[in-house]
Amino acid sequence: MGNALDIMQLASDGAAVLVAEMAKSGWESFRTAVANFFGLGGEESAVDELRLVDAAHTRLAESPEDMRDSMAETLQQELYIQLAAFLQKNSDAAAKLQALVDSSPSGEEVRDGGASVHHNTNSQVVVSGGSISTGGSIVYRAPGGNK
Template sequence: MDFMQVAAGGAAVLVAEMAKSSWEAVRAAMARLFGRGGAETAEQELRLLDAARERLVGTVDGERASVARTLEQQLLIQLAAFLQKNPEAAADLQTLADRSDETGEVRAQVSVHHNTGSQVLIAGGSVTAHDFSYGASQERK
């Protein structure tokens, strides 16, 4: 597996997700991935990831694209180095990158158990079923 290619896809997804409301789900997925390197490594890698996100969201709009490109390169290097030390994590990072659609949004996988007598609705957009309709807010699109 080409670690640089996997790292590049992962870095692009991470930068795309950093300013979105779905960031916490992506961060949790990365925490699990980094956990393959041990607790101390995971903590260090997440600190770098959190610092990158803070830099991006703290940037004024006119400079955000430039900062995003720089962060994508830095994350590429970080992820490639991590994958070289933890090659078994490459498949997980590739899965994360593959789950992103053309807008860069990562889809979450959710399991619901033991919910008898109730309904569960999880949606990333508008939902319509029979006479029920729920529209996602326009700001999320």
């Protein structure tokens, strides 16, 4: 995880998992694991970082049902920034965050349904020239095909 791109991807995955877990009834047990993760930055840092995570959880829990998805997106961006900054100061914590992502049932959803794809083989990439639902075009080019 020494490369900045990997840290940013991990922060993105971590933020998605945090928000997904916040919406579940088992948040408190996951919160304990998050507290242990932030503890790698020292006790004072852990208190500050966890305060931000708790505030995010409260905002999500108290958001009106019809605004929940929008709030989740906002919180995911905020947590992404928080995690990326934490990992840049504490790069040795990357393995612990990866373990959190991997151990969470939401981690599977993030990896499979989210924007990040890991261990992907035998896939094709389809690029839309606009919204597919409004009649945009789809272009397929096989690897090494004519341009």
